[in-house]
Amino acid sequence: WTYHFFWGLEDIIAVFLDMWSQIPGAKTVGAIYPNDPDGNAWGDKKLGFPPPVTKAGYKFVDPGRFPDLNSDFSKFISTFKSNHVDIVTGVPIPPDFTTFWTQALQQGFRPKIASVGKALLFPSSVEALGKNGAGMSTELWWSPYHPWKSSLTGQTAGALAAAWEKQTHSQWTQPIGFAHGLFEVAADVLRRTKNIDDKQSIVDAIKTTNLNTIVGHISWKGGPVPNVAKTQLAGAQWVKGKKYKYELAVVSSKRVPGLKRTAKLIPIPYK
Numbered sequence: 001w002t003y004h005f006f007w008g009l010e011d012i013i014a015v016f017l018d019m020w021s022q023i024p025g026a027k028t029v030g031a032i033y034p035n036d037p038d039g040n041a042w043g044d045k046k047l048g049f050p051p052p053v054t055k056a057g058y059k060f061v062d063p064g065r066f067p068d069l070n071s072d073f074s075k076f077i078s079t080f081k082s083n084h085v086d087i088v089t090g091v092p093i094p095p096d097f098t099t100f101w102t103q104a105l106q107q108g109f110r111p112k113i114a115s116v117g118k119a120l121l122f123p124s125s126v127e128a129l130g131k132n133g134a135g136m137s138t139e140l141w142w143s144p145y146h147p148w149k150s151s152l153t154g155q156t157a158g159a160l161a162a163a164w165e166k167q168t169h170s171q172w173t174q175p176i177g178f179a180h181g182l183f184e185v186a187a188d189v190l191r192r193t194k195n196i197d198d199k200q201s202i203v204d205a206i207k208t209t210n211l212n213t214i215v216g217h218i219s220w221k222g223g224p225v226p227n228v229a230k231t232q233l234a235g236a237q238w239v240k241g242k243k244y245k246y247e248l249a250v251v252s253s254k255r256v257p258g259l260k261r262t263a264k265l266i267p268i269p270y271k
Helices: 009-020 037-042 050-055 074-082 094-106 123-127 157-168 175-192 199-207
Strands: 004-006 028-034 059-061 087-090 113-116 137-140 210-213 216-219 228-230 234-240 246-252
Touching: 004 175, 009 050, 009 113, 009 137, 009 234, 009 246, 028 037, 028 074, 028 094, 050 059, 074 094, 094 123, 123 246, 137 246, 157 175, 175 199, 175 210, 175 216
Parallel strands: 004 228, 028 059, 028 087, 087 113, 113 137
Antiparallel strands: 137 234, 210 216, 234 246
16 A cells, blocks of 8 residues: 655665766775665665675675764774764754864864765755855755656646745755655556545555656656555765855766766865
8 A cells, every 4th residue: 555666775885886886086984974775774784785785896894774863973983084984874853964174174184075864855954054064965866867757737847846946935955756656656546546446446546557747757667566666866965066065066876867977076166
């Protein structure tokens, strides 16, 4: 009775590895994983980041888990410095990454790359880093640059983002596309349901979804498991913007056909 469409952990691992390969010489990865479902999944020694990252030739340094709203990352920073970590990755909540990054700079730790999920999703989270937000990298679920359009309105991804900014006077964010896509799927499913008063009939329609949406093609045929449909994932880097303080540049697009890479990942430009 539960159906999900999104990208998977294997996708973000592949995207991060593609981004890291763009900066020669960066070969030691330090992880900041919280003690929550995301952190434990990303750091899992069998199914998480460690096996594929190590297989790709990187040294992986994981100092352990920390609680949400942690106030002291000295242990992590010290471990990273002693192991010459030049890439930081993780999936903390925004306040924790702000605390970590502030303390890292105070303690003289300056890696070449910081590719972080969740914490760097929204512009406000990057702006919270002040002048130190440029150069952060993250996963890219959706953007105005993606080559997709709505099955409901015909809007392109770019048009939807522009409409959002015009009406809200706020910078576009990645979840906008998926919020819209959810309504696309719902409308399509209900349109194809043979008996709208029968729950099973609705589920049967979900199972046979075959729809091109503003977040790409959605179909529950082919897995990876019956109730999960995969979407495509790219990678991006926050750079100083022209319209907004920080804007996303597409630096990894191999896994999204039709999406153009707009820049190459660059080392964090410390001031």
